[in-house]
Amino acid sequence: AQKVTQAQTEISVVEKEDVTLDCVYETRDTTYYLFWYKQPPSGELVFLIRRNSFDEQNEISGRYSWNFQKSTSSFNFTITASQVVDSAVYFCALRDGRTSGSRLTFGEGTQLTVNP
């Protein structure tokens, strides 16, 4: 079955700290895509990154970096030198070819609070 687990429900850090959000997924498909979305307090969902199952290279975008490890079925997200504007709920999601409509299966989300 397709499943995404974000074990950290809430994380609170002080500004400038580094923080890692964990994501563990389950799928029986060999071709799949992993996504991260950000949901700020205003409520919209913002697409951050997409990674396919054949590309295990880490990716860095400014203060954001992603660590994809197939061996542990994890796709973790690190924010370096966190800022108050990073406060949001972050969702990890999975999409594979076995699920009807190729829907996104979301984790439950991690509420990140960055305090000044």
Add this chain to the structure above:
Amino acid sequence: NAGVTQTPKFQVLKTGQSMTLQCAQDMNHNSMYWYRQDPGMGLRLIYYSASEGTTDKGEVPNGYNVSRLNKREFSLRLESAAPSQTSVYFCASSLRPVVDQPQHFGDGTRLSIL
């Protein structure tokens, strides 16, 4: 560029009332989706439309109907609202209904059923 636009943003209904949530996208996307977001459960797919003229059930379709009016618009209807349908509803679209396409979301509709 508006992206995905949902109306209304907020709505309060009484049990048994009906309502249609509207969604429109201006990105020339082929596929559109309706999700609901409940506390502690992430987002769950209600219905989707892989392309104009087709609709299919998602994970939690009971109590809902949809209409893909044209390529731009995809509406979600609650025929007889129930308190269990209190949720935040998100519409999304993607260029194609395939695994590699990111979905782009609207701002959500906050619906309360009393």
